[in-house]
Amino acid sequence: GQSLEQPSEVTAVEGAIVQINCTYQTSGFYGLSWYQQHDGGAPTFLSYNALDGLEETGRFSSFLSRSDSYGYLLLQELQMKDSASYFCAGGAGKSTFGDGTTLTVKP
Amino acid sequence: EPEVTQTPSHQVTQMGQEVILRCVPISNHLYFYWYRQILGQKVEFLVSFYNNEISEKSEIFDDQFSVERPDGSNFTLKIRSTKLEDSAMYFCASSPGLRIEKLFFGSGTQLSVL
Numbered sequence: 001g002q003s004l005e006q007p008s009e010v011t012a013v014e015g016a017i018v019q020i021n022c023t024y025q026t027s028g029f030y031g032l033s034w035y036q037q038h039d040g041g042a043p044t045f046l047s048y049n050a051l052d053g054l055e056e057t058g059r060f061s062s063f064l065s066r067s068d069s070y071g072y073l074l075l076q077e078l079q080m081k082d083s084a085s086y087f088c089a090g091g092a093g094k095s096t097f098g099d100g101t102t103l104t105v106k107p
Numbered sequence: 108e109p110e111v112t113q114t115p116s117h118q119v120t121q122m123g124q125e126v127i128l129r130c131v132p133i134s135n136h137l138y139f140y141w142y143r144q145i146l147g148q149k150v151e152f153l154v155s156f157y158n159n160e161i162s163e164k165s166e167i168f169d170d171q172f173s174v175e176r177p178d179g180s181n182f183t184l185k186i187r188s189t190k191l192e193d194s195a196m197y198f199c200a201s202s203p204g205l206r207i208e209k210l211f212f213g214s215g216t217q218l219s220v221l
Binding site: 037097 | 140142148149150151152155163165198208209210211212213214215
């Protein structure tokens with residue numbers, strides 16, 4: 001089976017840095033992806049790690065450690081518009097999604 | 108920027124009726140997917156499709172579900188006899204390759220079964 005675990009909720013203030021962790025158990029793992037979903041919207045791709053290490057895309061970075069079956073999404077210089085649900089996803093062919101982390105950014 | 112388009116945006120149907128949800132993936136993508144999301148819950152994988160056949164499916168994707176690529180552009184999900192618990196947002200997604208875990212999602216079809 002495949003499962004990805006992440007915290008259900010995170011709260012932070014504008015301008016801060018927040019890290020959302022994801023631990024996984026999947027078969028045929030290719031890499032770890034991160035998606036953002038605003039209420040009522042479709043998931044949108046943020047970042048993908050095929051190899052161990054850090055990937056940086058603007059204010060967002062993602063990290064993967066295959067040996068630890070662990071990754072995280074780092075959001076810097078938080079803005080109000082970053083309030084959304086964030087999903088880690090991985091696997092082979094299925095892209096199984098984690099349960100999602102609801103990020104609330106407060107002024 | 109190319110995008111995945113889905114129609115209709117909302118579909119209301121009676122229990123037991125058949126529905127077809129339609130998707131136009133990004134034109135040069137090779138892998139197509141259907142996911143669903145019940146309100147407030149996570150995104151659940153239904154099926155992936157490559158080279159005109161199903162490559163993987165979940166336990167949710169039972170005999171009531173089928174997918175088809177009837178022409179070079181459309182990708183459809185059919186539910187033969189809808190149940191109340193099929194009410195959900197259905198997302199179509201496409202990706203350029205299997206190992207490129209970057210899915211492009213359509214805006215979804217909200218299916219309501221009454």
